[in-house]
Structures are given as structure tokens and as C-alpha cells.
Amino acid sequence: MSEKNRDGKRTARERLAVEREKQKTAERRRRTLIVAASVVCVLGLASVVGVLAANHGKDDSGSSKAGPVVAPSGATGKDSLAIQVGKDSAKPTLTVWEDFRCPACQAFETAYRPTLHELTDSGQLKVQYHLVTIIDGNLGGTGSKRAANAAACAQDAGKFRDFHDVLYENQPKETDDAFSSNAKLIELAGKVKGLDTPAFQKCVNSGTHDSWVTKSAAAFQAGGFTGTPTVLFDGKNIYADQTMTPAKLKQLVQAANKG
Template sequence: MSEKNRDGKRTARERLAAEREKQKAAERRRRTLIVGASVVCVLGLAAVIGVVAANSGKEDSTDNAGPVVAPSGANGKDALAIPVGKESAKSTLTVWEDFRCPACKAFESTYRSTIHELEAAGKLKVEYHLATLIDGNMGGSGSRNAANAAACAQDAGKFAAYHDVLYENQPEETDDAYSKNAELIALAGKVDGLDTPAFRKCVEDGTHNSWVVKSNQAFQSGGFGGTPTVLFNGKNIYQDQTMTPAKFKQMVEEADQG
């Protein structure tokens, strides 16, 4: 075999090996809990913190926003948590989310089926806390309005299903589509029995807007790094880059067995 042919075959093998390694790396990244997402979901940068501070007075003020009305069944401190799952479950997942946050959508897309499976089995309960980080960073009111609509869905006993619909249909981060009540009501049509006059009035009146503001204030004072923040029995597991749905499921099942 000529030297040229040997070099050609060696180069082809090297390209194939490199491509295989790229595919393996991509698969590892896909399976990890930390997924690629927009930096605006993180409070770590000084510039972002500055924007949040600049907007906090406008976004979080409860002046003239009406009384704080917690959604039905909300619990925890100041009734700021929306519970999903059986109260008797031994494990609790605490999730701080923003319906406009791409990283939150990535988390939900990766872990949704596992979380629902564990909830249905009575092994896991989830407490959702709603934040409006993207409104503060990017401007607009989609985070708040979507959170209010989700709270209205909780009043109707449809929070979990509507929560999933909002993430499945999340607009681009720079598109404040969720600021439009008509869009939020249209999406309610994807949840059986949710689009009712009572739900529409709750959305259009912003019944839970002040509650959402209070929830976001709790998020800001909590010292969290950004959304989503995911705590399993009090431990932040979102920062664990080795976390996968299978590993999380094993952790819940081990806790359930005591």
C-alpha cells in the first residue's frame, strides 16, 4: 500500500473517531440536568443584577396592584407554593420557575415525564414557586401574566396540566406573547375543562397579580442564582451536572424506601 493511501485511511479513521467522540459528548450534554440556556435566566452577572435592580421597583411594587389573593390550595410560607402530588409522599421537589425562562422549559422537557410518574406513584410531591425574572431583565409582563393565569388554573384544579401547556408552547424569550391575555386563554383550551368564564375573568382581572409579585419578591430575597432553582428535599440538584432523570428517579425511590 502506498504512503498516500495509508495516510488517506488514517485520516478517515481519525475523522470517524472524532465524529464519534462529538456524538458521545453531545449525548452527555443532553442527558445532564444543566442544559444550554439563555444567560438572562441567571442572576450571576453584574450587568443582569443591575437591570433587575433597576426594574425591581416597577415590577415588584404592590402599590395599587390590589390585595394579595393566593390561589386555592396554595401552601407554605405566605401561601406562595402551589403543591402537586400526594401530601403523604416522602420526598419534596421545590421548583422556582419563570414561564418565560428557556432554562425552565429545558428542565421541564427533560424531567416532566419522570416527575409525573413519581407523583402518580405517590413517591414525590412538588411545590412550585413562580418568579418573574425575565420580565425584570427583558421588560414586559409575560412572566407575571402567565404566572397569574397558572394561579387561576390552580383555582380550577388544573394547575399541573396548564403549567405543562405553558412550557410546551413557550414563545421565544424576546417575544412577550404571554403578556396577552388572549394568548393565555387560548392555551387554556388545550386543558380539558379549564376555559370557563371564571378562568377568563381571573386572567383578565389579574386576580393573583399581587400574589405573583409577592412570590417574586420571595425569590429575590431567597438568594437563588437564577431560574430554575430545583431543590430535592432541600438540596439544590440543578447544579449537579451528573444529574439525569434516571438518577433522580433512583434518589426518589431510595428515599421512599426509607
């Protein structure tokens, strides 16, 4: 072999090694981002418990009377507190407890969304979303609750997943309570074809599902969960597994369907 050929092969191997190291670094950075963000969403959990207890039986105006619990169309699970994406016939279930103001939830959604869409669209997985208000409790404000109500209103219109994704794509900084504005939420609904209707606007502005969101937040507390997102695959907490990746989740789903 000529010296030139040997140099060419050596250079190719070096390029490959550099590329592999870049991929490893990117994966470590992604995991660090999710872990770091999740810490932010855990801080102040004790205050959430206090807020939930203090606000039990009250609406946003401070009244001692709470409105009726109105679950969104097609809500499922215990007490109809979950919004499902995917077919009932899918064997495995992914349960996600999340807060639209939580940066760790956004990090999870950004990393896993393409895989979740693929698996739910192909009928291999169903995802049950539970909406909570941990950041409202940590930092004050009502953006978590208002966004969750709006997402439930989108579910009534059969457009939950699309609006859910839009909310995370347009998530404000954690300290910015922009989602507390119904007008802002309705503006974002304009990004989902056919969602911004008089019925949707009325549902958002009247807080049709506010008590349902409050009940979901109470269920989060009662479940003993420590932060958002909490992600369970057939009951097992996979978000706590630092080796978990979208590819690994896909393998778990495929194995569950074969079994």
C-alpha cells in the same frame, strides 16, 4: 470459529459501541442545553432586583396601591406561595422556582417532565412550584407575570399541572413577550379540557393573583437565588449538580422513600 462468525460478532460490537457513543453524545448535548439556557436566565439578575424594588407596592398601571394578595386555591408553603403537585403524604419534596418565559425552565421541564409525572402520580414525590418573573425584569414586558397569574387561575380550577405543561410546550422565544396577552393565555387554556370557562377568563383578565405573583417574586429575591430554574430536593440544590439526570433523581426519590 469461522472468519464469517468472527466478522459478524465484531460488527455487532462495533454497532453497540457506536450506539453507546450516540447516547453519551445526546446526554452531553442535553446537559449543555440546560446549562446554556440557565445562563440566559441568570443574566441581568441585578436588574430584576431593581425592578422588584421600583415596582414594590405598584400594580401594572403604575398605581401606588397594590391589590390584595390572593393566593390560588390549595396554595401551600411559607406565606402560601407554592403550588403543589403530588400528595401531601409523599416523603420527599422537590421545590422548583421557575419562570414561564425562561428557556432554561423549559429545558428542565422537557427533560424531567415524564419522570416528575411518574413520581407524583405514584405518590412517591410532591413538587412545590414557585412562580417568578425574572425574564420580565431582564428583558422587559409582563409575560412572566401574566402567565404566572394564569397558571394560578388554572390552580383554582384544579388544572395547574396540565396548563403548566401547555405553557412550556408553547413557550415563545425569550425576547417575544407573547404571554403578556391574556387573550393568548386564554387561547392556550383551550388545550386543557374544561379549563377555558368564564370563571377562568375573569381570573386571568382581572389579574386576580397578580399581587401573589409579585410576592412570590420578592420571596425569590429574598431567598438569595441566582437564577431560574432553581431546583431543590429536600432543600439541596440538585440543578447545580451537572451529573444529575432524570434517572438519578428517580433513584434519590426511591431512596428517600425507603429511608
